[in-house]
Amino acid sequence: MHIVMTGATSGIGREAALRLAAMPDVRLTIGARSPDAVPPLLADKATVLPLDLADLDSARAFADELAGPVDALIGNAGIQLTRPMQSVQGYELTFATNHLAHYLLLRLLEPVLAPDARVVLTASGVHDPAMKTGMPAPRHARAEWLAHPERDLQRDPSPGTAGRRAYASSKLCNLMTVLEAARRWADRPGLSLMAFDPGFVPGTGLARAYPAPLAWMFRRVLPLVVRGRGVSRAPISGAALAALATAPQYGSGRGVYWSMDNRVPIDRTPSSLAQDRAAAAALWDDSATMVGLAA
Numbered sequence: 001m002h003i004v005m006t007g008a009t010s011g012i013g014r015e016a017a018l019r020l021a022a023m024p025d026v027r028l029t030i031g032a033r034s035p036d037a038v039p040p041l042l043a044d045k046a047t048v049l050p051l052d053l054a055d056l057d058s059a060r061a062f063a064d065e066l067a068g069p070v071d072a073l074i075g076n077a078g079i080q081l082t083r084p085m086q087s088v089q090g091y092e093l094t095f096a097t098n099h100l101a102h103y104l105l106l107r108l109l110e111p112v113l114a115p116d117a118r119v120v121l122t123a124s125g126v127h128d129p130a131m132k133t134g135m136p137a138p139r140h141a142r143a144e145w146l147a148h149p150e151r152d153l154q155r156d157p158s159p160g161t162a163g164r165r166a167y168a169s170s171k172l173c174n175l176m177t178v179l180e181a182a183r184r185w186a187d188r189p190g191l192s193l194m195a196f197d198p199g200f201v202p203g204t205g206l207a208r209a210y211p212a213p214l215a216w217m218f219r220r221v222l223p224l225v226v227r228g229r230g231v232s233r234a235p236i237s238g239a240a241l242a243a244l245a246t247a248p249q250y251g252s253g254r255g256v257y258w259s260m261d262n263r264v265p266i267d268r269t270p271s272s273l274a275q276d277r278a279a280a281a282a283l284w285d286d287s288a289t290m291v292g293l294a295a
């Protein structure tokens with residue numbers, strides 16, 4: 001079983017990758033922007049290829065290296081910034097990294113996905129305003145405004161709020177991509193297409209762009225003090241992510257949103273924003289234009 005994965009060097013993805021690499025029938029290919037960041041335990045058992053999701057050319061080169069069939073694609077890498085920044089191609093960096101590059105990988109790898117392959121994109125409960133996560137909720141999934149926030153008349157004046165809303169919006173895009181792929185690829189009924197909300201998982205590297213005291217709190221203190229149904233830990237959510245890609249009970253989902261609840265993934269209804277079919281179709285088409293593909 002050949003599994004291709006992003007975001008395996010740290011946090012939730014690292015935990016998932018360690019479990020996948022230990023499975024006797026799994027051949028794991030990891031895309032990483034710093035291959036040196038791949039833990040030795042993983043580097044010994046996986047193929048590591050260069051991949052910088054902030055650069056669409058790098059995503060293309062990564063996809064070119066991959067021979068099929070691919071049995072599972074796990075798009076787990078993600079960043080959260082404290083201000084809007086730009087990708088190599090000039091798109092807002094969070095949107096480009098978390099959404100556009102994974103969208104491009106999905107599109108480029110679709111032809112080499114095995115008939116019964118699984119796709120899992122790591123999304124987040126922050127995509128859903130009703131979850132009241134404390135993050136600024138997405139207002140829309142308009143690719144043009146997310147890629148060029150200066151064109152959005154409702155843009156946030158505070159860089160911090162803008163950075164965090166960009167993150168929540170990118171996670172909405174991950175979920176909508178999965179839902180839209182399930183609609184568009186009716187001719188590929190064997191594919192399982194899933195989005196995964198790992199819960200709130202303090203202790204990972206996700207807050208690394210924050211000022212040092214906040215990043216330290218997220219990494220070291222919050223895991224000790226935060227509890228609740230929606231709170232998880234990297235080993236638990238990592239194990240769930242590995243299971244979504246491999247375990248028989250998750251093998252037949254078309255556009256399913258798995259969300260951690262009390263340490264297990266449940267099939268949760270996506271937000272009403274995520275269920276907006278016209279918006280998802282537009283996101284798909286506009287993203288295709290941005291990455292240089294036909295819709």
Ligand SMILES: NC(=O)c1ccc[n+]([C@@H]2O[C@H](COP(=O)([O-])OP(=O)(O)OC[C@H]3O[C@@H](n4cnc5c(N)ncnc54)[C@H](OP(=O)(O)O)[C@@H]3O)[C@@H](O)[C@H]2O)c1
Pocket residue numbers: 006007008009010011012013031032033034037051052053054076077078079097122123124125197198199200201202204205206207
């Ligand atoms: N932690 C949470 O509370 C939480 C909640 C909901 C969803 N999530 C999602 O879970 C996923 C994993 O996050 P995490 O919390 O485990 O954070 P993490 O420890 O920071 O892991 C992020 C991963 O993404 C990779 N990455 C970032 N930018 C990249 C780029 N330009 N090119 C290639 N790889 C890149 C990182 O690689 P490097 O080693 O090169 O940095 C790392 O492997 C993300 O999609 C995140 O949005 C997390």
